[in-house]
Amino acid sequence: MTAAEFTTPILKQTRIAEDIYNLTLGPHPAMLTATPGQFVQLAVGPTWDPLLRRPFSICYVKDDGAFNILYRAQGKGTALLAHLCAGASVNVLGPLGHGFTLPQAPTSDPIVLVGGGIGTPPLVFLAQSLSNMGIRPHVTLGFTNADQVICEEYFRACGAHLSIATDDGSYGYHGLVTELLEQINKPALIYACGPRGMLAAVAHFANTRRISCQVSMEEHMACGMGVCLGCVCKTKVTAPAAPQPNAVGGPGWQWQRVCMEGPVFDAAEVIF
Amino acid sequence: MSTTQDHETNLLVTQIAGIALDNPVMVASGTFGYGREYATLMDIDRLGAIMVKGVSVTPWTGNPMPRIVETPAGMLNAIGLQNPGVAYFCREALPWLRQRKPAVIVNVIGKTVEEYAEVATRLDQEQGIAALEVNISCPNVKEGGIAFGTDPVAAAEVVAAVKASTSLPVIPKLSPNVTDITAMARAVVDAGASAVSLVNTFLGMAIDVRKKRPALANVMGGLSGPAIRPLAVRMVWQVYEAVQVPIIGMGGITCVEDALEFIMAGAGAVAVGTATFRHPTTALQVCAGLAAYCKAEGVTINELVGVAH
DSSP states (O other): OOOEEEEEEEEEEEEEETTEEEEEEOOOGGGGGOOTTOEEEEEOSSSSSSOSOEEEEOOEEOTTSOEEEEEEOOSHHHHHHHTOOTTOEEEEEEEESBOOOOOSSOOOSOEEEEEEGGGOHHHHHHHHHHHHTTOOOEEEEEESSGGGOOSHHHHHHTTOEEEEEETTSSSSEESOHHHHHHTSSSOSEEEEESOHHHHHHHHHHHHHTTOEEEEEOOOOOSOSSSSSOOSEEEEEOOTTSOOOTTOOEETTEEEEETTTTOBEEETTTBOO | OOOHHHHHHHTTOEEETTEEESSSEEEOTTSSTTSHHHHTTSOGGGSSEEEEEEEOSSOBOOOOSOOEEEETTEEEEOOOOOBOOHHHIIIIIHHHHTTSSSEEEEEEOOSSHHHHHHHHHHHTTOSSOOEEEEEOOOTTOSSSTHHHHSOHHHHHHHHHHHHHTOSSOEEEEOOSOSSOHHHHHHHHHHTTOSOEEEOOOEEEOOEETTTTEESSTTSOEEEESGGGHHHHHHHHHHHHHHOSSOEEEESSOOSHHHHHHHHHHTOSEEEEOTHHHHOTTHHHHHHHHHHHHHHHHTOOGGGGTTTTO
16 A cells, blocks of 8 residues: 555546546556555646646556546646646556445445545445455435436446436436435445535434444645645544544544545544 | 765765755655655655654644645645644654654744743753754744744744753744845844744735635635745845855755755755655755756855855
């Protein structure tokens, strides 16, 4: 799980939905150590403007260490990235962070993956890993409309039970992804990645039913290596869980770094 | 018999405030944690010194989120000096750091003169620290920090108190958020500073126009990165002409040419800060670049200090 800094070519870049791109980056041995929920920091372009790397969760890693990220072009960095074609190079720092914790053994209890919009891609990597363990997860995804639906084919390829919701009903269930979650009979374990509001709702659902749940948090980052303390997240300090040795906070809470202790946290810990 | 590599490396050997350095390239406080975070990515033993994240008497929680925002060729931060305190630093971070080759320069922070002195007193009991950098310039905390860094009398008081509490060289880190940086430099040198670090970040702010609110929870923050380099070079130039003590120059260094600007303006050593966030090995590349430059020019690094004056 040691991160590396490496420059690698873009093997392929495809626009898969409005403003959403699927980027395939050239192989590196470090990426073979990546686990679901981890992320990479990409430096876009050779200049110092934009200055900071951009964090992207890993969608999946191929056997040779080539890997994919799916992102929405919505700011200065991602707009530049979207303009790059196959053959151009990007500099990668990764894999970084603490990803999803997989079940210790195969289980027949329902395992549910909840994705919202552009938070969906890391769940592909997770679904593949679960599938490799012989687990067929339930995958519930929410998007604004039919045009924004992504990753469907990946989840189908690994045999997941898939259900999709859209805000306007233009595809699948008309409503919220959390309503799909409520329809699943007795989930044993929930994994979620998506907008903060969705994560809060999923965490509330899980916490009130005492269902084990892991959420992947998103933050703007500078270093991605745990030094700048720009991406901290407020978490509960609950006995018997010991506080992080280097963490600071107030009565009952502590900061944890999204880039190091996260991006995946126990939903019962996060203070939304 | 020395090898070519040794010869090139020797061109970079220097001294700041009595601290022997293999080379004049440091990593700036707050951008390199306690050193260990980056050790898996690079050979940190090739750094001249590590200026560790600010250390206070008791743990500080820092500011609410959001704490950072990107700006043109730069970034604003308002971390607020979150740190686990001097006891944690001495117990968990220092034992590892002191076994590394780079000189360890500990950045000291406080809300009062007494707190600065207390940290200095505690650190004075420890082996393996080369110097104390006194942070009188953080723009992101309400008390301490910049309150001491913009008033020459208050700055001198902090430096004198730290000086009285330690046998180590004392290096104040000056704030650029003043009208006359030379007045601040003179004040801290008169109070016993062995060298000065300059500059810390420039006070700035950004508005999130979608939310119609300041982008940072702290409203204002410190600007760093290449955007501030010409301002920082100018201040090193001015301070070099005003005081006799060595200067550690920093502010937006990304490459060897940037470092040479600071050195030629009068810095005896340089620190790489924000650039490390983008390319963790920037400081090592600057170091290799300086060695190559000195070899090509047939000079030592010390012969280049202030050469542009």
